[in-house]
Amino acid sequence: MRVRFVLAQIGNGLRRNLAMAVSVVLVTFISLAFVGAAALLQMQVDKAKDDWYDRVEVNVYLCPAGEASQSCPDGEVTEEQIEELRGLLESDALADYVQTVYLETKEQAWEAFQERFGDQEWAQRITQDQMQFSFRVKLVDPEQYQLIYDELSGRPGVQQVIDQRSILEPLFLVLNRATLISVGLAVLMTVTAVLLITTTIRLSAMSRRRETEIMRLVGASNFFIQLPFMLEGAIAALLGAALAVGGLWVGVHYIVEEWLAESVRFMPFVDTSDVWTVAPILVAIGIGLAVVSSLVTLSRYTKV
Amino acid sequence: MIRFDNVSKVYARGHRPALDQVSLEIERGEFVFLVGSSGSGKSTFLRLVLREERPTSGGVFVAGRNLARISSWKVPYLRRQIGTVFQDFRLLNNKTVFDNVAIAMQVIGKPRHQVMSTVPETIEMVGLAGKERRLPHELSGGEQQRVAIARAFVNRPPIILADEPTGNLDPTTSVGIMRLLERINRTGTTVVMATHDDEIVDQMRKRVVELVDGQMVRDQARGVYGARKESA
Incomplete structure (x- = not known):
């Protein structure tokens, strides 16, 4: 009721x-x-x-071929420069900050590029030589980006250091x-x-x-x-x-x-x-x- | 059933008290007229019994309970012991006679089958059999007051308070209402009725308590309205 x-x-x-x-x-x-x-x-x-x-890395783009810009006055990066930079990234001084260092070759860059944009007509005209070498640096703490930036930018062979986070x-x-x-x-x-x-x-x-x-x-x-x-x-x-x-x-x-x-x-x-x-x-x-x-x-x- | 111990009620500081040192005991099953002119404290008396007001001093006891001691959430349980009837009937105009009476059972959670049997019984008792489906405005004043009495009595409370129940009714109709209240009283229900109506009081020969300016001036068994008659 x-x-x-x-x-x-x-x-x-x-x-x-x-x-x-x-x-x-x-x-x-x-x-x-x-x-x-x-x-x-x-x-x-x-x-x-x-x-x-989880996925972000710091991309260190190395100088590509056929281009003499302000950051790359000497054209494409050389083998010695690559080794020197790798040595620096893997040095004891940076060991506390850097988790892994991976060198992406032009071929790999091209493959990754084709995988992503291969179905577009303009992408198929890009050749391997138009790609560039780059280091993929994974940091222990992604917030420590500035350190790597300061360390690497301006060095010979380095075109640009980009923190993927900023994208x-x-x-x-x-x-x-x-x-x-x-x-x-x-x-x-x-x-x-x-x-x-x-x-x-x-x-x-x-x-x-x-x-x-x-x-x-x-x-x-x-x-x-x-x-x-x-x-x-x-x-x-x-x-x-x-x-x-x-x-x-x-x-x-x-x-x-x-x-x-x-x-x-x-x-x-x-x-x-x-x-x-x-x-x-x-x-x-x-x-x-x-x-x-x-x-x-x-x-x-x-x-x- | 109802006991007042030196009860005073002052509404506004510095003003004359509405009730002044009233002591009174009403036994179970009594029929008591509360008489006195307007402003003599009759309504205050009833409001104190219902615990709509608290006394400024003194103690009010109803059905064995000290009203000063019961907490406000228990006040509804006190009011279930008391049926109330008013001069202006206070019916719900959009509800039928049946629903107006049934509401008193519904709000305290009585089971449906009990409502269905008790409400018609009570409506018949007050003499309105066959008018269950009527709306209040389709009834005469006397009939409306009978509905109000049915509502007050449907839960068989031990106490009925009536505040000038015949105040709006002609003398013949009033007699009918008084017979009804008397019948209810004979079931053992204590009835306290505040009134101006000298004819009724003189006819009924019940206990009369007279208030003047908040003071109890007379408490007379089988009394009459009294020499200090005042027109209503």
Whole structure:
């Protein structure tokens, strides 16, 4: 009887305040979508970093043939220069920082190049001689890049020292900025959601003041009087959270999985399974918001 | 059943107390009229019994419990011992007679089968058999008050408090309501009724407690409204 009674109360309340209930659903939806987006962006950053930092090496490009540039005034690097540089990288002085040193020959560079771009017509016209020697230096700690850079750049035969990490830095920067914006909007929308839920519950409580008064009079417990209001808020918030999860799923599925992941292959992306990881958190936040705001409101409007 | 020990209630500091040193004992199964003009403290008395107010000093005991000692979350359990009837009926206008009575059982979690059997029984007892599906605005004032009494009595509380239950009704209808309250009283229910209605009090010949300016000036068994009659 009690369950049925509470359900009937909730049904009445939601129907009587339909417009407000819908607005609570929508505002919760938007705010949780931003919370979720922020979480997914950070997951993306972590994922990319994990994968990337595991693989990153410092590339020491050696002077290629047929070119006399500022860093390579003497043309292509010589065998002696290569050996000298290898000796330096493998010296005791750098042993603490350098994990492995690997010399990529022109042939290997060409093969790797063809493997990656071989299906493009322009790539097939590249010859082995157009490639260049390079050292792949894997560091014990990728953060120590500056040391290798200082040690190697400017030495004869070295064209350029590139930290592979720096290639993705702009991407991480963009992702982090996007996260910040998401968090900012999420906070703003969450405040709006709390205010709106509070107002909705207050209206609902006021429109049922007589009923509440009578329930009080015949000995209904506080909890029992407040439960329908709380559940009304929680149901609206739950719907909002469900919409947010659905929205994120659609976004991740169609934009990331079907488009980004297909066209940008060098990096792992978040996928819909990550959305399911975020989902319970969003639902919990949604319900938490609703319950806390109702408790605060109801303690004022349905006093014993 | 209800005991007041030197109870005073002051709403605003510096003002005359609404109740001033009232001591009173009402036994189980008694029928007591609480008389006095407006502002004499009748409503305050009832609110103290319901623990809607706390006394400024003195002790209020209801059904063997000291109301000063019960914690606020237990107040609903106190109120389940007390049925309340008001001058303005306080029915839910969008609910049928049946639902208006049933709500008193539903909110305290009585099982459905019990509600289904007890509510019609009680509606019949107050003389509204066959009107279960009516809405309050389809009923006369007297009938509405019967619904309110059914709601107050449906859980068979040991105490019924009635705050001017005949205040909005004509004399003939009032007599019917009084007969009903008397019947309830005969089941062993303690009835405390605040009223202005001298005719009713004189007719019933029950215990009369008179309040004047918050002070108890008379406590008379089988009493009448009294010489200090004031028009309602």
